[in-house]
Amino acid sequence: MKTIAIIDDDIHIGDMLREVLVQEGYSVLRAYSGTEALYLLSQNKPDLVLLDLMLPGLSGEEVLPHIENIPVIVLSAKVDVQDKVNLLLGGAADYMTKPFDTKELLARITVQLRKAEQHGETKSLSVGDLVLDMVSLSLTVQEQPVKLTRTEYAILKLLMENPKQVISKSVLLDRISLDTPNCTERSLKQHISNLRKKMQDVSGVDYIETVWGIGFKLAEQKILTKS
Structure with missing residues (x-):
């Protein structure tokens, strides 16, 4: 969307x-x-x-x-x-x-x-050491490839487009609904859990922060580019 x-x-x-x-x-x-x-x-x-x-x-x-x-x-x-x-x-x-x-x-x-x-102005998104290729729908974390499902890609893309903002569950579901119509409020939590684990297995870092009662965001201390 x-x-x-x-x-x-x-x-x-x-x-x-x-x-x-x-x-x-x-x-x-x-x-x-x-x-x-x-x-x-x-x-x-x-x-x-x-x-x-x-x-x-x-x-x-x-x-x-x-x-x-x-x-x-x-x-x-x-x-x-x-x-x-x-x-x-x-x-x-x-x-x-x-x-x-x-x-x-x-x-x-x-x-x-x-x-x-x-013009390809949005071929990729980069936030810290996360790079999301919007043509191949692929992710690299600390230069290591991570395979994503279509739903995981849609979730991460929205979080990376708004790296400082908490995205509520309802907004997440609404914004990814056209690309992933089968994602429901019940399954959203599992999709995010799977996405977290994939990135953490590669880097040892939890890149997604749960803001209880509101939604999710990229963890601020994790989105800074490494020196």
């Missing part, structure tokens, strides 16, 4: 966009100011960002340079051609003027996500 971050202080527009995107099968993150956007992006790596320009705190123009390797579609009421040119040259992938047609926006989102995949 692809994740899209909506950065817009207009609650009505944000709610409308969230409803449309969820109906299309996307997962959605929200931020309502430029400062909140930077924090959100430091904790998560969405597949695409919808960015408003007129934000409280830092403006969209100030936020844009901080977004790397993620396609950004700017949504703004500004219609000046030079504004559009400057933003596209400044790193935006696309620009839509408010008000916009949601069907056109969805089409542009599809195009940008397809381009990102074709």
